[in-house]
Amino acid sequence: MSLDALPAHSGDADDLARLLARALFSGHWQPGQAFPRELDIARHFAISRNQVRNALARLTAAGLLERTAGRGSVVRTLDEWHLLDPIVSDWMSGLTRLDPALIREVYAFRLSSEPLVAALAARAATPSDIARLAQALDGMKQSARQARERHAEFDVQFHDAIYSASHNLVWRQMGHLLRPSIMALVQGSQQRLETLTDSLDRHERLFEAIKAGEPDAASQAARQVLQRTAQDLGLCE
Incomplete structure (x- = not known):
């Protein structure tokens, strides 16, 4: 799915992680689908790749994404999402x-x-x-x-x-x-x-x-x- 449907973002890595997580909760990307690349996210929101990398690390820690070096990120299945993690609850x-x-x-x-x-x-x-x-x-x-x-x-x-x-x-x-x-x-x-x-x-x-x-x-x-x-x-x- 395209990043174009998402609202504008100009905050820090925490804000970006929240925005992307909420898009996942809404079904913008489905389990098993490839997630946008770091570079594409950075260009779309006009932010640094370091901010994007930190945001994606938060999503990975919450069980929403699986990241593999050289292959990018994939949305994990729902049974791997940490829905009772306080930060996930806050994102929702x-x-x-x-x-x-x-x-x-x-x-x-x-x-x-x-x-x-x-x-x-x-x-x-x-x-x-x-x-x-x-x-x-x-x-x-x-x-x-x-x-x-x-x-x-x-x-x-x-x-x-x-x-x-x-x-x-x-x-x-x-x-x-x-x-x-x-x-x-x-x-x-x-x-x-x-x-x-x-x-x-x-x-x-x-x-x-x-x-x-x-x-x-x-x-x-x-x-x-x-x-x-x-x-x-x-x-x-």
Whole structure:
């Protein structure tokens, strides 16, 4: 793919690495494809080859590229990307369009993990956790009626609060690292919806199950929320 579709860049190696990573997350280059050469990137952005070399080294360390002396760079397969690396999570932050293959992978992880995390939250949630969930849910309801552009933000806050309410150190950290990818999925799932009523109802049931301290009900409710997400993303009929 051409570099011409990318936005202008005049920053340092960190900024260039972020720009190129976000293009990869969006599917601008696919796994197995050759990545642009150092010289071509340097010429396109009018920057030094040393800056480009440093940026590509960051992408390689994050598992996005494979570089071979004399052969250039190739995009690595998704299963080699370090999606839980904090720097990768930071690169993904604010990105609203992910490659469909990456969406499917992130969704599959959420489907396997969030029902479990919801059950843990139902067992461990404190009054302050319940208050945080209630606040996020109220924000979802209000924004659905009056400020649709902010709805995804409250939706992600709700799911982040569930990870936090599990009171498991690893899951809480996982929720933080997954936040950008969850945001991208939430925004993508809401783009085609005229109404958020069904989604809100499912989130309400999840909240009530956690509040009532019912792990099995919370797990099932979380699965139903994600089933709606899959429908809205076009991942199922």
